[in-house]
Amino acid sequence: MNGKMVENAVGRRVPTQINGEEVIPFKGLGKHLPKGNRYGPPIYSSTQYPPDGNKVVGSLEEALKKCGLSHGMTISTHHHMRDGDLVSNEIFKVASKLGVKDLVWFPSASFPCHEPITEYLEDGTIDHIEGSMNGPLGRFVSEGKMKGTGVLRSHGGRYQAIQDGEVKIDIAVIAAPTSDPFGNANGVYGPSACGGLGYALADHTYADRVIVVTDNLIEFPCFPMHIVGNYVDCVVEVDRIGIPEKIVSGTTRITRSPDRLLIAELTARFCEEAGIIHDGFTFQTGAGGTSLAIGNFFHKIMKKNGIKAKFASGGSTQFIVEMLEEGCVDYILDAQTFDLESVKSIRRNPGHKVTSIFNCYDYHSKGNFTTMIDVVILGATEIDVGFNGNVVTHSDGYMLHGIGGWQNTLFGKNVIIPVPLFRDRIPVIRDRVTTLCGPGELVDVIVTERGIAVNPRRTDLLDKVKGSDLPIRSIEELKDEAEKICGKPREPELDDDIVAAVKWVDGTVIDVVKKVGI
């Protein structure tokens, strides 16, 4: 099924076929140049659509039938509803009821709320998932229970795959907090407001058929037009597309852990000492508890030194909005809106701009925004002594996280990964990551509570912090210290069966996830 296995440029054995399709093993950074042309979806005529612009149909089932739902199709969804999504599961409930089999679910991410999908994986409605599998679905897949092989991509990689025709979406189902009957839609208004809808841009541009599902149908014309009705086939009105408190969830709280706060402080101090925080600098800090703390430290440093940032990118939170409104940041380039304050900010702040994955992350475009970001703060489940990072599996081999924008933002000018030296007495820094999601050449600094390791390739950074009182150490020293405390970690027990492939931003295969031995 998976062709032959070959060793790729980062020494991982990967298949040459996935789900019966040829794939290219990772060739090394910047080594794979794309050939051919972007994908073009089928052409339709406006005569096939209602002249009054009213594309509303009675139900999701009717819409799916109208769009020709049938065996083997690829159905895409976005994750702007996050853990409050009430639409994705419904699609497969309908499909299962209709007896449609072997679908591919192609979400931009999945959440614990998607656990019911396991039922449709079990009854044959869904063959496999291509996309992040956070939590329960990841566990299910890790245990080898999914029929086909999963494919994990970064946000930018997902755009690339759609654009380049590696994944052809038959039906895109777009949950939209506000829509008009023509299908012009946005995420900024309505009871299920989620902010931007940038993850759905590729879907609605390149899918054969597009269904907008909304719980806030307004009169034409709907502005802003994040989703352009000219691409939309049907609009479905439902009671609720999401659970508001889970859409803009409470995950965005600053850490209170003393260790994490220390890591955050060390990260910010490193950036200050290394001259990364300068007037007009640009940053992407993320929305985890430690990341938020780092953002806060940045904010303090900026105020102290009278420094203004050009833009903050990635996910937006109330903390970034505060910086914008205080004039510390000129723009928020928002690819994902994490809390209600940020949703409101989009409505009121002209400097709070909704951007798309194409703008920020597409590796197969004529440049993108990430390479212009001065400092990117990322997480990881594991880092190895070659600075390679893992974000999808835990050290026991279970795949519990998606890649998100992680691979894409590795192209920032300074990539810093603040991590605890160990979690639950399992070292984070190790000889070899369980799954290699990004090559160490792109990771510049690892910050732990017990020291900071700078990638030896970054002699410029090492020079800049030389003489500072920062606890600069080698990555090997950090690893040794972790092992001294926790003991040498055991290798996970894994089968040979591949349950998922991890794609690099250029569409090549950088690693695989294997079935856990149970």
Next chain:
Amino acid sequence: MNGKMVENAVGRRVPTQINGEEVIPFKGLGKHLPKGNRYGPPIYSSTQYPPDGNKVVGSLEEALKKCGLSHGMTISTHHHMRDGDLVSNEIFKVASKLGVKDLVWFPSASFPCHEPITEYLEDGTIDHIEGSMNGPLGRFVSEGKMKGTGVLRSHGGRYQAIQDGEVKIDIAVIAAPTSDPFGNANGVYGPSACGGLGYALADHTYADRVIVVTDNLIEFPCFPMHIVGNYVDCVVEVDRIGIPEKIVSGTTRITRSPDRLLIAELTARFCEEAGIIHDGFTFQTGAGGTSLAIGNFFHKIMKKNGIKAKFASGGSTQFIVEMLEEGCVDYILDAQTFDLESVKSIRRNPGHKVTSIFNCYDYHSKGNFTTMIDVVILGATEIDVGFNGNVVTHSDGYMLHGIGGWQNTLFGKNVIIPVPLFRDRIPVIRDRVTTLCGPGELVDVIVTERGIAVNPRRTDLLDKVKGSDLPIRSIEELKDEAEKICGKPREPELDDDIVAAVKWVDGTVIDVVKKVGI
């Protein structure tokens, strides 16, 4: 060269090949359904572009060379600079200097300022033009002096042709009033501000290579991002891209001619009597002198009756802006910004929305905005007794105008063409139009200073104005009256040589323009 000649569904003899490419004769309204997939331009990698996002090169010549300018390429430009365009001629000046031959110029429209292009048509730099040829270029082509055959398309037809891959743009050159070094650009700010840049949307999305030329280079990020830098190869900074007073020109003055004012008043009264002007109605009136007068009459009727329009679409002018600011119109859906007041309005009025040709006019999209417009006011050089319209040639056969959005807006709910019964003693209503640009089935009402003819197909409209004191007459009566005054018009003296083809909105050939006998 042009294959064999066949008669199409509107009785015009058209070729089956143009410039060596197969074409499809017009099959009748809604009869041609597209097959296949949209075009996808070549894929590039972000590694091929500067990581600092700075794509600025020293000159247009350098940019064209970098983009591989060579023989036979198709070079596109937009016409948002209108008669003040300082960029288009420069491209071919460079090409001519470099000895590049047989280019195709693919502008969204041309203006008198493009007369120097004749030099490059003569020296072989340009083989032919695909696009509107207003004024001098049209005259040149009409006299058979262009090597290849011209192809005329509506604004929407141009988008369709690009999207469907009928025209593959090798290099799009986009004059942009404001741009950042990454190529994000807009038309709203800068010394050459022109409003929206909607005509360039298809170009920058589907072209192989894209060059942005600006006289207002600002720091990244440039907002609004009408042009998305991820599609852009190079940015060129020049002193001036346009002559401001000719970009937002003085063409937008209300007519003072008593006859035209009468026509305008009759048109507005017809709309009122026929119940077209109702609360929440939508309209597109255009920017000619008579059209502006009609808009003014609409405005008065609306104020008198306390009526509010949902949107005004098409070109925006100070008069429409006034309606918006008075609260008579909820939205302006702006596809072209005709005067400085409108440019300023985009900056200050949230209800003044920049829309693209894709939104408004693309016939091969999943519906578009035109079918939702209650009343469309259009012009014509000739109308025949079958209500067929001509907008590109004069009655002497000279091709002096482009199609613009004319064909596209024929799909509005009520299409009204106000025209004088004769111009320079040449009847406008005739037995047969010199060039058939739009089928009479789509034209509902002809308003002249001596009477109003309603298309007999529109019995509903005829019923509504029955009993009013409007001068309703048959189109034959109007024709006869014109001929009584001016005499029976002579047929133009035309050669058999085809100088240009006129495409319908679906890409089929509806008519041809023949060489004038000189």
